Amino acid sequence: xxxxxxxxxxxxxxxxxxxxxxxxxxxxxxxxxxxxxxxxxxxxxxxxxxxxxxxxxxxxxxxxxxxxxxxxxxxxxxxxxxxxxxxxxxxxxxxxxxxxxxxxxxxxxxxxxxxxxxxxxxxxxxxxxxxxxxxxxxxxxxxxxxxxxxxxxxxxxxxxxxxxxxxxxxxxxxxxxxxxxxxxxxxxxxxxxxxxxxxxxxxxxxxxxxxxxxxxxxxxxxxxxxxxxxxxxxxxxxxxxxxxxxxxxxxxxxxxxxxxxxxxxxxxxxxxxxxxxxxxxxxxxxxxxxxxxxxxxxxxxxxxxxxxxxxxxxxxxxxxxxxxxxxxxxxxxxxxxxxxxxxxxxxxxxxxxxxxxxxxxxxxxxxxxxxxxxxxxxxxxxxxxxxxxxxxxxxxxxxxxxxxxxxxxxxxxxxxxxxx
Numbered sequence: 001x002x003x004x005x006x007x008x009x010x011x012x013x014x015x016x017x018x019x020x021x022x023x024x025x026x027x028x029x030x031x032x033x034x035x036x037x038x039x040x041x042x043x044x045x046x047x048x049x050x051x052x053x054x055x056x057x058x059x060x061x062x063x064x065x066x067x068x069x070x071x072x073x074x075x076x077x078x079x080x081x082x083x084x085x086x087x088x089x090x091x092x093x094x095x096x097x098x099x100x101x102x103x104x105x106x107x108x109x110x111x112x113x114x115x116x117x118x119x120x121x122x123x124x125x126x127x128x129x130x131x132x133x134x135x136x137x138x139x140x141x142x143x144x145x146x147x148x149x150x151x152x153x154x155x156x157x158x159x160x161x162x163x164x165x166x167x168x169x170x171x172x173x174x175x176x177x178x179x180x181x182x183x184x185x186x187x188x189x190x191x192x193x194x195x196x197x198x199x200x201x202x203x204x205x206x207x208x209x210x211x212x213x214x215x216x217x218x219x220x221x222x223x224x225x226x227x228x229x230x231x232x233x234x235x236x237x238x239x240x241x242x243x244x245x246x247x248x249x250x251x252x253x254x255x256x257x258x259x260x261x262x263x264x265x266x267x268x269x270x271x272x273x274x275x276x277x278x279x280x281x282x283x284x285x286x287x288x289x290x291x292x293x294x295x296x297x298x299x300x301x302x303x304x305x306x307x308x309x310x311x312x313x314x315x316x317x318x319x320x321x322x323x324x325x326x327x328x329x330x331x332x333x334x335x336x337x338x339x340x341x342x343x344x345x346x347x348x349x350x351x352x353x354x355x356x357x358x359x360x361x362x363x364x365x366x367x368x369x370x371x372x373x374x375x376x377x378x379x380x381x382x383x384x385x386x387x388x389x390x391x392x393x394x395x396x397x398x399x400x401x402x403x404x405x406x407x408x409x410x411x412x413x414x415x416x417x418x419x420x
Contacts, residue, residue, distance in 0.1 A: 010037035010048060012406040021300055021409065022342075025050065025330035033314025039325070039406070044079050046304065046323040047316075052334035052358070054314045055326040060363035064305040064324060065105045071308050074321045079304055088194035095240060096204060100248045102303060102365070113368065115229055115237060116249065119170060119222050125371045128166070132376055135165050136383045143388075144418060151394040154414040159261040160254065163376055167253030167369075171246060172214060172221030177206065185255050189403060189410070207243045222249065249369075257373045259298035261380045262411045264289070267296045268381065269416075270397050271344050278346060279385035285378040286353070288346035292377070293359030295344050300329035301407035302361060325407075332357050390419020 010028065011017070017024040028035055029050035037048045049058050058064055065071060068078045080103070084094045101112040118124065139158050146157045160182055168178050180202075187199040211227060218224045226245060230237045237245075268275040268288075278284050304325055307318045318324060333341040337356070338348075349356065360367035367373070384391060393400075394415035401412040 010035050012037055012039055015404075018404040018406065021329055022333060025300070025327050026333045029327075029330040029334060034316040034318075037325075039079070039083070044077055044082060044323070046079065046325050047313075047318055048301075049313060049324060049326045050330045051314060052331040052337040055328065055331040055358055056362050057313065058305060058324055058326045059302065059358070059361055059365065061311070062364075063308050063311050065308050066103045066109075066303060066305060066365070067105050068306045068321065068323075070105045071306050071321045077321070077323075079323045086193075087191070087196055089196050089200070093197055093200040093204070096200060096244050096247055099240065100244045101368075102248060102252075109364065111236065112241065112245065115226060116222060116245065117368065120368050120372055122371055125375055128170075128372070129375060129379070131169070132162075132166055132379050133383075135162055136379050140383055140387050144420060147418065150417050151415050152418065154265060154416050155258065155262050155411055156413070158380070159265070159414065160258045162261065162380060163257035163373075164250075164254035166372070166376060167250055170222055170253070171249055172219055172223035173210065173250060177210070180206070181250055181254075185251055188251070189405060191405070203247055204243055207246045210246070211242065253369055253372070256298050256367075257369075257376050259408075259410045260289075260293065260373060260377050262414050263296040263298055263409060264292035264377060264381060265384060265391075265416075266393070266397065266400065266411065266414060267292055267344055268385075269391065269393050274344055274346050275385060278381060279389060282382050282386075284346055285382050286374070287349045287351065288381060289374050289377040290349050290355055290357060291344065291346045292381075293374075294332045294338070294348075294357035296409060297328065297332070297357075297359035298409050299359065299407070300327065300409060302326040302328065326358075328358050328361070329409075332359060388418045388420070390417075392417050392419060 014024075028048070033049070033051045033054050035048045035050065036045050039046050049055050068080075080098055081094070084097060089097065101109065101116075104112055139161055143152055143154075143157050146152045164178055164182060168175075168181065173181065184199045184203050188196055190196065210223065214221075214223050215227050215231075218227070223246060226237060226242050230239065230242050268278065274288075278288050302325060304323045307320050307322050307324065309320050311318050313324075332338070335341055360370040360373070394417050400414065403410045403412055
């Protein structure tokens with residue numbers, strides 16, 4: 001069994017790794033189950049977990065925690081704070097990033113998750129499908145009018161508006177406020193130091209205002225439920241937790257799904273046999289979404305976890321307090337779990353109800369909105385193949401603009417010709 005060293009072997013900001021994380025992290029996976037990496041400017045090293053079985057272990061083993069304050073018997077270094085500080089986020093806004101349901105452990109995580117989980121059950125999501133289909137058709141009706149010289153940006157015209165409309169209706173964000181959330185979400189991925197402070201300030205102020213408006217005029221939405229929980233029992237939900245929950249739900253509820261739609265559409269268009277297969281057999285949609293999440297999912301790495309005690313993973317000893325990041329992208333391409341993992345095959349899964357990939361995570365922190373994201377993906381891909389069977393990329397695949405960020409795969413634009 002090996003023990004941790006202090007020399008970082010992987011630079012996650014390496015341009016070659018950012019440009020092709022699929023092959024880059026696959027090579028790393030075959031070299032070692034765990035690897036040392038520099039995440040923030042050569043600062044505190046982290047462990048990267050690369051193989052499918054080990055990734056599932058880290059995501060489900062309660063010996064790993066999200067909040068380093070929950071590591072017993074040691075002052076574990078909070079690398080999250082190092083990352084936020086490096087991005088120039090002021091302390092008064094950092095709490096809204098560091099103290100969400102995504103970072104909570106144990107009883108706090110269960111308490112926060114239960115407050116909103118009913119809105120994302122399979123039954124509730126199924127009830128939303130007619131509305132998701134209506135929003136989709138309305139957006140596609142407007143796409144031809146957005147074209148310039150026959151080209152339309154599918155990210156701006158479809159992939160973003162669909163999930164942000166759905167999640168805002170679910171949470172209770174008024175129509176007139178939704179365009180601003182698109183701008184805020186985009187700003188939060190800026191790497192310029194200090195660039196996050198103003199959008200965070202605006203979001204927090206906006207949510208406070210929205211809470212007061214909804215408190216005066218309740219509705220059948222998630223926000224009203226959160227206000228009720230807060231007002232009836234402050235121990236169930238604090239003021240900061242309520243604001244953070246709204247921020248997390250709206251951002252997480254549209255950003256990832258938007259890029260699943262963008263990435264998935266690109267994959268289908270560059271694999272015309274898969275596009276034709278889905279168009280010929282709409283029943284393949286659930287399986288197609290699973291395969292697209294595996295093959296080109298937008299989230300490549302999890303949030304940091306910390307070992308609450310010494311743990312052996314993949315033959316390597318991870319010491320108590322050390323940060324660990326599970327690589328979903330290398331796990332989803334692991335030949336130990338998937339035959340021909342580099343092959344895109346929307347018939348790969350036996351049926352659409354099973355999920356063997358880890359694109360939505362695993363364990364207690366499995367994506368709360370996974371069922372809704374899958375449904376939106378199914379509706380979006382089916383509608384595109386039906387409404388625009390001649391859809392094609394307007395530029396070569398290698399010329400598509402991406403945001404080069406570690407741990408993600410995000411298109412800046414997706415120029416297409418509708419083939420009308």
